[in-house]
């Protein structure tokens with residue numbers, strides 16, 4: 001394995017009953033990076049995260065490979081997962097309340113987590129717990145509180161402190177700020193990325209928040225219906241998306257000023273002020289496919305302005321990698337210079 005790669009995912013499949021939610025996903029997580037995983041609801045992001053952590057839902061069937069040298073996490077025995085948990089792999093969940101016990105003081109919970117990995121004295125564990133909480137901005141005089149006495153943002157800070165307690169190699173943050181107001185979200189993401197950098201931890205960030213991805217991630221993996229649509233450095237993907245799905249996702253997100261779009265040629269009369277024609281905000285038509293009834297070819301074809309009735313309707317596009325970018329689309333070379341235009345609709 002390339003020494004820069006921390007985690008290597010190959011041909012990952014996750015099925016639950018009749019739902020094949022992740023369908024042959026391959027990608028690498030590089031040491032020290034922030035990799036964002038984005039895509040509409042139901043794309044398979046959370047199940048991918050759980051497979052990476054070696055914690056799929058009980059009823060799930062996982063095949064393929066998730067390697068973190070020297071371990072294979074798919075099908076790893078409980079002893080291997082227990083050895084990695086906290087030390088090498090940790091999770092920042094969406095809901096801090098589910099991660100914290102309501103009946104124990106926050107500092108005691110962190111101290112117990114310290115002692116579960118390092119057999120230090122109670123006093124030493126308490127001191128380390130206090131330091132970890134202070135590092136995420138929880139004042140010393142609040143660390144003995146119970147979770148319900150914290151605001152949502154403080155609870156999420158405590159969960160971030162818990163995940164980073166042992167400076168794990170990899171933290172997966174699954175929509176870690178969703179329940180917070182925008183300002184708290186921004187602060188928590190700043191905190192998570194800065195603390196991860198300080199502890200040398202690699203971060204996989206699962207989110208719907210594209211502006212946040214642009215601000216905090218190095219690379220982005222775009223998922224659609226359980227597969228990779230596109231992957232690459234954030235700035236490149238955001239400025240020059242290659243998959244029509246990525247273009248639609250970006251066009252419909254509030255990344256830049258939107259609104260009335262100048263009509264081509266509308267300022268033909270030199271002395272007239274430029275006229276604008278009102279258009280709907282760009283959006284991807286239709287809805288994500290039902291995972292139990294996926295179309296036979298490209299799953300995005302029914303919503304894609306570039307889809308044809310032959311290849312796209314019958315054959316799934318295999319991911320192609322060129323110069324640090326990967327895309328799975330039969331027509332990626334035909335995307336217009338401003339692909340957002342594909343998703344604009346006049347009214």
Ligand SMILES: Nc1ncnc2c1ncn2[C@@H]1O[C@H](COP(=O)(O)OP(=O)(O)OP(=O)(O)O)[C@@H](O)[C@H]1O
Nearest residue numbers: 016019021040041042043044045046047048057291
């Ligand atoms: N425990 C489960 N039992 C049955 N189906 C599940 C389970 N978890 C997820 N699924 C199904 O698998 C598919 C992928 O779900 P997943 O939660 O990974 O999507 P997601 O991209 O994380 O969505 P969201 O952004 O809404 O969290 C969905 O169709 C979902 O209904």
